[in-house]
Amino acid sequence: MKPAPSALQVRGLTKRFDRLAVDALDLTVRTGEFYALVGPNGAGKTTTLRMVAGISRPDAGSVAVFGIDALRDPVAAKQMMAWVSDEPMIYDKLTPLEYLEFVAGLWGIDPAVSEPAAHNLLTSLGLEPHLRERCEGFSKGMRQKVALAGALVHDPRLIILDEPLTGLDAVSARHVKGLLQDRVRAGCTVIMTTHILEVAERMADRIGVIASGRLVAEGTLTELRQQNGHNDTSLEDLFIALVDTKAAAA
Amino acid sequence: MSSAAALTWFARHELRLAWREWLAMMTAGRRKRKRAIIGLIGFAAIMHLPAYAVVGRFADLQAPLDKSSLIIITATILLAWALMLSQAIESVTRVFYARADLDLIMSSPATLANVFSVRIAAIALSVIAMALLLSTPFVDVLVIGGGIRWFAAYGVVVAIGLSAAAVAIAVTIVLFRLIGPSRTRLVAQILAAIIGAGFVIALQIAAILSYGTLSRFAVLTSDAAASFAPDLESIVWWPARAALGDSEALLLLLAGGLVLLGAVMAIFSPRFADTAVRVSANAAPSHQGSRSTAFRKGSRQQALRRKEFVLLLRDPWLVSQTLMQLLYLVPPALMLWRSFADSTLAIVLITPVIVMAAGQLAGGLAWLTISGEDAADLVATAPLPASRVIRAKIEVVLIAIGVIFAPLVLALAFASPLQAAVTAVGVIIAAASATAIQLWFRVQARRSQFRRRQTSSRLATFAEAFCSIGWAATAALALVIPIAAFVSGLMTAGILAATWKISPRRG
Numbered sequence: 001m002k003p004a005p006s007a008l009q010v011r012g013l014t015k016r017f018d019r020l021a022v023d024a025l026d027l028t029v030r031t032g033e034f035y036a037l038v039g040p041n042g043a044g045k046t047t048t049l050r051m052v053a054g055i056s057r058p059d060a061g062s063v064a065v066f067g068i069d070a071l072r073d074p075v076a077a078k079q080m081m082a083w084v085s086d087e088p089m090i091y092d093k094l095t096p097l098e099y100l101e102f103v104a105g106l107w108g109i110d111p112a113v114s115e116p117a118a119h120n121l122l123t124s125l126g127l128e129p130h131l132r133e134r135c136e137g138f139s140k141g142m143r144q145k146v147a148l149a150g151a152l153v154h155d156p157r158l159i160i161l162d163e164p165l166t167g168l169d170a171v172s173a174r175h176v177k178g179l180l181q182d183r184v185r186a187g188c189t190v191i192m193t194t195h196i197l198e199v200a201e202r203m204a205d206r207i208g209v210i211a212s213g214r215l216v217a218e219g220t221l222t223e224l225r226q227q228n229g230h231n232d233t234s235l236e237d238l239f240i241a242l243v244d245t246k247a248a249a250a
Numbered sequence: 251m252s253s254a255a256a257l258t259w260f261a262r263h264e265l266r267l268a269w270r271e272w273l274a275m276m277t278a279g280r281r282k283r284k285r286a287i288i289g290l291i292g293f294a295a296i297m298h299l300p301a302y303a304v305v306g307r308f309a310d311l312q313a314p315l316d317k318s319s320l321i322i323i324t325a326t327i328l329l330a331w332a333l334m335l336s337q338a339i340e341s342v343t344r345v346f347y348a349r350a351d352l353d354l355i356m357s358s359p360a361t362l363a364n365v366f367s368v369r370i371a372a373i374a375l376s377v378i379a380m381a382l383l384l385s386t387p388f389v390d391v392l393v394i395g396g397g398i399r400w401f402a403a404y405g406v407v408v409a410i411g412l413s414a415a416a417v418a419i420a421v422t423i424v425l426f427r428l429i430g431p432s433r434t435r436l437v438a439q440i441l442a443a444i445i446g447a448g449f450v451i452a453l454q455i456a457a458i459l460s461y462g463t464l465s466r467f468a469v470l471t472s473d474a475a476a477s478f479a480p481d482l483e484s485i486v487w488w489p490a491r492a493a494l495g496d497s498e499a500l501l502l503l504l505a506g507g508l509v510l511l512g513a514v515m516a517i518f519s520p521r522f523a524d525t526a527v528r529v530s531a532n533a534a535p536s537h538q539g540s541r542s543t544a545f546r547k548g549s550r551q552q553a554l555r556r557k558e559f560v561l562l563l564r565d566p567w568l569v570s571q572t573l574m575q576l577l578y579l580v581p582p583a584l585m586l587w588r589s590f591a592d593s594t595l596a597i598v599l600i601t602p603v604i605v606m607a608a609g610q611l612a613g614g615l616a617w618l619t620i621s622g623e624d625a626a627d628l629v630a631t632a633p634l635p636a637s638r639v640i641r642a643k644i645e646v647v648l649i650a651i652g653v654i655f656a657p658l659v660l661a662l663a664f665a666s667p668l669q670a671a672v673t674a675v676g677v678i679i680a681a682a683s684a685t686a687i688q689l690w691f692r693v694q695a696r697r698s699q700f701r702r703r704q705t706s707s708r709l710a711t712f713a714e715a716f717c718s719i720g721w722a723a724t725a726a727l728a729l730v731i732p733i734a735a736f737v738s739g740l741m742t743a744g745i746l747a748a749t750w751k752i753s754p755r756r757g
Contacts, residue, residue, distance in 0.1 A: 053627075054630065055630045076633070078631055078632060078633040079633035082631070083631040085627050089627050091561060091625060092697075093560070093564040094557070094561070098560065101545045101546070102553055102554075102557045103628065103632075105552070105553025105554075105557075106554065106628075106632040107550075107632065107633060108549075108550055110547075111544070114545055118545070134564075
């Protein structure tokens with residue numbers, strides 16, 4: 001039997017701006033996995049994920065989403081994906097419900113399916129009292145929740161999140177984490193960048209450490225510890241050790 | 251730091267901010283500012299030519315003037331004042347809503363009334379600086395043609411700038427008190443648009459109703475205006491006398507402006523802080539969206555078009571701009587109404603006005619829908635090709651233009667079917683040209699950055715304006731001298747082609 005394709009397979013991904021941002025990166029994320037991408041500021045995490053999501057084009061390399069070549073057939077790949085950035089980009093003059101209706105429409109979801117899903121999502125994120133208020137007065141946390149609901153309303157198989165917990169209070173952050181874990185349990189794949197190493201440590205099945213545009217370490221927390229010969233160290237210590245080593249090598 | 255030193259320091263800070271904001275607006279934030287500034291100076295030099303055409307013949311005017319001349323000069327100064335007031339209202343609103351430093355200032359141990367007095371002065375200064383800049387070519391032409399006594403006109407600009415800033419601050423704060431911060435923003439924008447255009451339009455309407463012409467000078471130079479005007483010694487003529495070099499009138503005007511601004515500072519500075527607090531407290535206006543809750547079926551493009559229409563309908567800029575375009579259409583509509591009775595050739599004038607308005611409005615709409623995409627990442631990650639996204643957005647612009655201008659063209663069809671047909675074609679071509687230019691020069695931006703759209707590409711702005719003017723002229727000429735319309739159309743198409751050739755999105 002043919003094995004199920006990986007949720008994401010990136011090979012030799014390269015992007016240069018003023019400097020090399022992503023340097024021939026190889027990355028594989030398995031289906032149904034919660035994958036955390038961590039790294040220092042400017043390591044190339046966001047650039048990598050933006051190329052995967054089809055927002056920017058790589059200079060070289062390939063991106064396959066569930067076996068579909070995302071560079072050759074971006075529409076088919078995008079149909080299965082959702083992207084949430086750290087700076088929630090929503091429309092100030094739309095209400096959360098109108099925003100979700102628009103997103104569901106863009107993904108071509110039947111309103112009979114998307115409408116109850118939208119209500120459920122917004123309710124589970126604590127936005128029920130604000131369903132019909134325009135987003136212009138929302139706090140950053142509320143905007144982030146609306147953006148997240150938008151990403152989930154079309155039931156994507158691969159969810160890519162760039163610092164999704166930024167600006168959220170503890171209760172909201174717990175809601176979001178719970179929602180993402182539920183999705184993973186339902187068979188969805190989640191790739192998330194985060195600076196909060198504790199979140200990566202607790203939630204991720206596997207963690208990738210990226211520095212200077214290259215993947216410098218990857219595995220479960222136990223595997224990362226074994227690779228570095230520290231069996232009882234925290235991810236934070238491991239991360240600092242890995243990034244320092246990379247910086248020293250550079 | 252002493253209180254006076256702190257105020258001086260804050261004034262310097264305000265001036266630096268105003269300067270950088272102005273520079274960023276003029277150079278669109280580009281690093282190659284030297285080139286942008288040289289371009290601006292070049293533009294100012296070129297502006298002396300139209301300035302000569304407009305005011306050159308007045309350079310020899312000598313005091314004492316007759317009433318007609320006094321009326322024309324006073325009306326021109328009043329128009330300049332109205333435009334300054336419009337700009338000042340916009341500046342004051344921006345200070346409340348857009349300045350990110352209000353929290354910092356209000357949490358500092360500085361005396362807020364003093365700090366806001368400086369801010370009020372800075373607003374006045376920026377309004378005056380802009381007015382001086384715009385009036386320079388006109389005053390230069392007068393000085394070159396009529397002697398150094400015309401330098402006094404700069405003083406008049408300063409004096410009316412002071413009073414315009416003072417009135418704008420008072421009006422905006424009173425609006426805050428009367429209708430609240432969330433409505434003030436929209437009302438102030440509409441008010442600024444109406445004040446800017448209202449004076450000229452009112453004169454045109456008076457001219458049409460009284461003399462059957464669009465020329466506002468017909469009213470100003472009429473016997474009726476002269477008979478209603480006050481005596482030659484009246485203070486109403488001080489601005490005109492001051493502009494002609496009457497130093498006593500100029501000093502009195504400057505003193506009046508300063509006293510007015512000082513009074514506004516004394517009365518409103520303490521309330522400025524209050525108002526700012528109310529704005530931030532009302533940062534979460536609970537505008538309700540559509541009452542309809544059911545999600546609607548449709549294609550992905552329909553979803554995009556629906557979203558664009560909802561956003562356009564809820565856009566305060568668009569409301570004020572559409573209102574202004576409609577205001578500009580009132581005089582030609584009146585002409586049309588009068589022309590039903592006497593079938594004059596003047597009805598032809600309606601066509602270029604409509605075509606020009608369609609081009610300008612389409613340019614703004616196209617920027618809002620194509621460049622002003624607040625959720626660019628979302629649209630970029632949606633499963634539909636970029637070409638279909640663009641197509642849906644263009645359709646929105648053209649449909650909106652159709653909805654706004656179709657009733658006017660239809661009304662015109664009752665008077666002259668041929669003219670209506672020419673006007674309809676002109677509207678379509680002008681709208682399509684403006685949309686195409688916005689498409690070729692598109693940059694990703696937030697809708698709230700609309701104010702700066704014209705500085706993001708000066709080339710696109712000029713091309714859009716020249717094309718609108720060109721197609722308006724072509725449509726008018728098509729009705730009276732068809733062969734000239736052919737030449738004018740070719741020239742405008744040439745401008746469009748040249749714009750495409752140098753645009754960044756060519757091909």
